[in-house]
Amino acid sequence: MAGTQTVERDTELQTVVRTKDVKRVYRMGKVEVHALKGITLDIRTGEYVSIMGPSGSGKTTLFNMIGALDKPTSGQVYIDEVDVAQLDAYELAWLRCRKIGYIFQTFNLIPVMSALENVTLPMTFAGLTTDEARDKGMDLLDQVGLAERYDHKPFELSGGQQQRVAIARAMANSPSIILADEPTGNLDLATGKEIIQILGEMNKHQGVTIITATHDIKMLSASDRIIWVRDGRLAKIERREDLDIQIGSIGGDAEGGVEATLRGMGEPEEGEAPPPEK
Amino acid sequence: MQQTAGGSARQERKIGRQIVLPFSKAFEIAWKGIRIRIWRSLITMSGIVLAIAFLMSVWTSGVFDRTMRNVPESNELYPLVQGALAAQAIAGGGARIRCAVLEQRPSADAASVQAGESIRRFLESQEAFWVERAPEADSLIELLRAEGETRPNVLIAVGLPGTLFEPNVAGALESFVLGGGSLLVYGTEGAGAREPGALANILPALPATGTFSVSGGDIVRDPKAAQVGWQSHPAAEFSETTGNAGAQELATSAGHAVAWSQKFGTGTVTWYVAAPSSAEDPNVISWFVRGQGADAGSETASGASSPLARLIARAAGASNARRDMRGVWLVTLSLMVSVVGITNAMLMSVTERFREIGTMKCLGALDKFVVKLFLIESSLQGVAGSLAGAIIGFLLAFVRALFTFHVKDLETGKSYWLALRFLPVLSLLEWVAVALAVGIVLSIVAAIYPAIRAARMEPVQAMRVEA
Secondary structure (H helix, E strand, C coil), rough: CCCCCCCCCCCCEEEEEEEEEEEEEEEEECCEEEEEEEEEEEECCCCCEEEECCCCCCHHHHHHHHHHCCCEEEEEEEECCHHHHHCCCHHHHHHHHHHHEEECCCCCCCCCHHHHHHHHHHHCCCCCHHHHHHHHHHHHHHCCCCCCHHHCHHHHHCHHHHHHHHHHHCCCCCCCCEECCCCCCCCCHHHHHHHHHHHHHHHHHHHHHEECCCCHHHHHHHHHHEEEEECCCEEEEEEHHHCCCCCCCCCCCCCCHHHHHHHHHCCCCCCCCCCCCC | CCCCCCCCCCCCCCCCCCCCCCHHHHHHHHHHHHHHHHHHHHHHHHHHHHHHHHHHHHHHHHHHHHHHHHCHHHHHHHHHHHHHHHHHHHHHHCCCEEEEEEEEECCCHHHHHHHHHHHHHHHHHHCCCCCCCCHHHHHHHHHHCHHHHHHCEEEEECCCHHHHHHHHHHHHHHHHHCEEEEEEEEECCCCCCCCCCHHHHHHHHCCCCEEEEEEEEEECCCCCCCCCCCCCCCCCCCCCCCCHHHHHHHHHHCCCCCCECCCCCCCCCEEEEEEEECCCCCCCCECCCCCCHHHHCCCCCCCCHHHHHHHHHHHHHHHHHCCCCCCCHHHHHHEEEEEEEHHHHHHHHHHHHHHHHHHHCCCCCCHHHHHHHHHHHHHHHHHHHHHHHHHHHHHHHHHHHHHEEEEECCCCCCCCEHHHHHHHHHHHHHHHHHHHHHHHHHHHHHHHHHHHHHCCCCHHHHHHCCC
């Protein structure tokens, strides 16, 4: 089931992100690449969703659609029941500032700013005063355990610490959605686990919807639902309870691992056999 | 923590519009950026520094040159000298001008030294030669009667050197002028040991036609003079040509043109130019006299209304204008080159900072904000670069002027650093301000294209893993 909300709200769960037969075609010279071939899904408020799939599956493209970073060639993407394609530049900027928090594989902190300044930057874009922003920023840094490093620049922080600052930044304007693109991609095992744990806490305690695109199987156990994407289409949607996670394997297959699941999703279509990663 | 949206069943407008941030915010971020990326900033700035330094040094040199020439004594002297040289060029039909200058010695102060120095420099630029000090009467006579290449055809006497008033010199002067030479006498009557009217004594020695004599600062027409007035020449197609071929033509067609100015200043400075008006009939002498007062220092001989005089003045002015145009063209070119360099450097910067720009847009930055960021960055660099360039340029030109305008009096051994004495501070401050403005404007212009490129970047670029 979806994650619990600690905030008082209507008991009916709302859909925060909804896609309707979303297709995306890229034109590379004379070749047309159909990255997404019609995906319909919905993600509910407060869910923790992981989008998984091999490279070239359209996972990243779908992720960009959901995050209002790209517009579909056909079909609609609704964020809070508002069609993203109808928004102008100002509204999109507002959306990215207030509604969605982004976390990147490469952390993407502004190198010339300290941790606190990085965290408060989105607040500045949202129009908060310097004092308000500072207080809120310190509070967020405290939540991720980096309060005493508030004046450190990114190059003075380790990868894990940078990502934690990034999480604090993503939460700066209390967004409804956090979009994380391979958040643990550049981190080692232990640090990755930390990050996943923090994200899980944000999800449980703040009720933030978390959508990640990832290869990391550690993420699976934290997710409420896993959306498998393959070859531009939805391959499978699993719920956490349905997963049979054993050490080193999923789905009880002797070979184990994500690859097995992917292979289990059926024959490759149209001669395409993208090599699964990790 | 409250959720801001989602989960509510109310049908309110859920998407707001992003506010436009105040300028100060963009400034803050841009300023931080420059400080951190100081090396990249320095490289970008170096283009402006060099261009502005070049601009500044050209301007400063020009200012120094003009200032050096612009002392009271030489203010009206220059056009006169030019007039004399030009008159000789016209009348001499293409013969090379050899100008001798006599100076009053010993020089009393830096001003006189400067006046002499500037004349010497000017003459050198006209390929004339210079006699350092007033020779004895004998050697002057020898000089005036020399044959061939060593004989001057223009004689300029500055400061009424005593030699001029020696008895035999008058005769030598007379044959000099009649023989086709031009004479310019420039000095202060009544100064020193000269009694008023002393100059007039030279003049009777010269042919009566068109002679003026001076008495106590007033101009008295010599009753022996031929008619006073204009003799306009029908074929007076005083063409624009100033080359020697044209001069020859002009000289032969001018005939008996007489030129003078009706207006004379009341100051104690008097001057004459006597030049033959015709190569064929040197017995006819034309006078080219220029007014003083408000017209002093101006290039156009506005006091003289003769077409010939105007032609001379225009010729003198034209060569200056040509020199200025070349300077302007060079400077413009160098500024354009630096603009291209800045644009290049900024484009590189934009490409390298793709992740930063993409991230900012993901955080809610509007395109306008990104443009502002880059323009502010560039203008800050423009300010710093222009200041540095202006200082460097000025220093270079100043050092050059210092050594160029350094005069050592061979007699007394005293050194005059003229550049220090005549430092044109106000003028220079003006030029620094102009250089600053130019630098900033160019920096902003150069940054426009890179800033627009940055603003158009898609936020999704921030996701890219590889550079």
